Amino acid sequence: xxxxxxxxxxxxxxxxxNPTYDRAVDAEFFRSMWRLFFTDGVFANPSTNxxxxxxxxxxxxxxxxxxFIKGVTGIEILGTDIVxxxxxxxxxxxxxxxxxxxxxxxxxxxxxxxxxxTTLRRDSDIWELQLASIxxxxxxxxxxQSDITDTRLDSNVCGVVTSVINQVDTTTIxxxxxxxxxxxKAENESKWQEQMNSxxxxxxxxxxxxxxxxxxxxxxxxxxxxxxxxxxAELNGSKRDTIFNGDGSIYELIxxxxxxxxxxxxxxxxxxxxxxxxxxxxxxxxxxxxxxQSTTVTTFNGNGTISEVVS
Numbered sequence: 001x002x003x004x005x006x007x008x009x010x011x012x013x014x015x016x017x018n019p020t021y022d023r024a025v026d027a028e029f030f031r032s033m034w035r036l037f038f039t040d041g042v043f044a045n046p047s048t049n050x051x052x053x054x055x056x057x058x059x060x061x062x063x064x065x066x067x068f069i070k071g072v073t074g075i076e077i078l079g080t081d082i083v084x085x086x087x088x089x090x091x092x093x094x095x096x097x098x099x100x101x102x103x104x105x106x107x108x109x110x111x112x113x114x115x116x117x118t119t120l121r122r123d124s125d126i127w128e129l130q131l132a133s134i135x136x137x138x139x140x141x142x143x144x145q146s147d148i149t150d151t152r153l154d155s156n157v158c159g160v161v162t163s164v165i166n167q168v169d170t171t172t173i174x175x176x177x178x179x180x181x182x183x184x185k186a187e188n189e190s191k192w193q194e195q196m197n198s199x200x201x202x203x204x205x206x207x208x209x210x211x212x213x214x215x216x217x218x219x220x221x222x223x224x225x226x227x228x229x230x231x232x233a234e235l236n237g238s239k240r241d242t243i244f245n246g247d248g249s250i251y252e253l254i255x256x257x258x259x260x261x262x263x264x265x266x267x268x269x270x271x272x273x274x275x276x277x278x279x280x281x282x283x284x285x286x287x288x289x290x291x292x293q294s295t296t297v298t299t300f301n302g303n304g305t306i307s308e309v310v311s
Contacts, residue, residue: 040129041159042067042099042152050076050111050152052097052132054145058084062097062111062131068161069101070127074109082113084143087136094118094135096151098128099158120157130157238263261287275299 011020042049042065049065062080066073087093093116101109104125111131120128133149140147152158237258243251250268255261262283269277275297282292297309 038068039159039162039164040069040127041155041161042129042131044160050099050131052134052148052150054143054148055081057141058086058143060084060097060134060143060148067099067109067129069099069109069129070103072101072109074099074101076111080111082111084113084134084136085115087138087140089139092136092138092140094133096120096133097131099131100126100128102126129159130154255287261285263287271297 014020048063050067051063051065053061053063055061060082062082064076064079066075068074082097084095095116096114096118098112098114098120099109100112100121102125112128118130118133120130122128130151132151134143135147135149136143137147153160237256238254239257241253241255243253245251248270250266252266252268254263254265256263264280264282266281267279269279271277277295277297279295280293281290283289284291295311297311299307299309301307
């Protein structure tokens with residue numbers, strides 16, 4: 001395994017007077033290292049990096065720029081002038097302007113015009129990036145800017161230098177995240193459903209209690225409005241007992257036949273002055289709580305009239 005950097009110690013020479021070191025690395029190693037960090041292309045800033053522009057006649061100019069190709073960094077501080085050959089009298093053609101890195105003994109990075117082709121060479125010796133294509137019209141004497149198509153942003157043929165961190169494969173991390181998300185989502189949904197079920201049960205219990213109370217209230221209100229002590233036929237399943245007491249008073253009790261629960265009672269007392277007092281009590285379903293009570297005192301007047309006072 002090659003690794004860098006380590007202190008490189010001198011070990012002698014190669015027999016031609018060139019020094020040798022035990023941790024020396026070559027240019028290819030550096031190119032391989034830089035390729036781990038950057039993609040091929042032209043640098044985005046400034047936007048005019050290696051821009052191809054029409055000049056005069058059949059002349060074009062490639063503006064200065066910086067680029068990165070297969071680990072090789074290119075910096076051109078001057079503009080490059082190129083003469084585009086005239087097209088034939090028979091047909092038009094398409095030329096391309098390329099950045100060419102040469103890994104052979106030439107060891108160079110240059111700007112070149114490739115005539116009548118749109119094919120890039122990309123192998124272990126030569127690697128090209130296309131800056132622009134030029135449509136050379138039949139019998140053309142001038143290259144206009146409209147004849148030049150800028151291809152620097154086309155990542156298939158050139159592209160912009162970016163950090164390869166943008167190309168990290170995050171599939172495994174994403175799958176782990178999604179697995180965690182789905183598990184937590186299922187847990188939360190289960191807890192939420194349990195909570196909703198519990199709340200629904202409490203709500204239903206409270207609703208049933210309220211409805212039962214309300215039904216009881218409606219029953220009691222109905223009973224208060226319509227109860228007639230002398231019409232026992234309205235109270236199905238009930239019975240009426242009458243007791244004549246020794247003091248002359250009368251006690252009457254209406255109760256449920258099945259369990260003897262009180263429904264109502266009436267106590268009639270004949271007063272010494274000739275008046276009659278009638279006390280009526282109506283009970284709730286528990287047979288103990290009074291929901292209605294009234295006392296009616298009847299007086300037989302000397303003029304033959306009868307008056308009643310209810311309290």
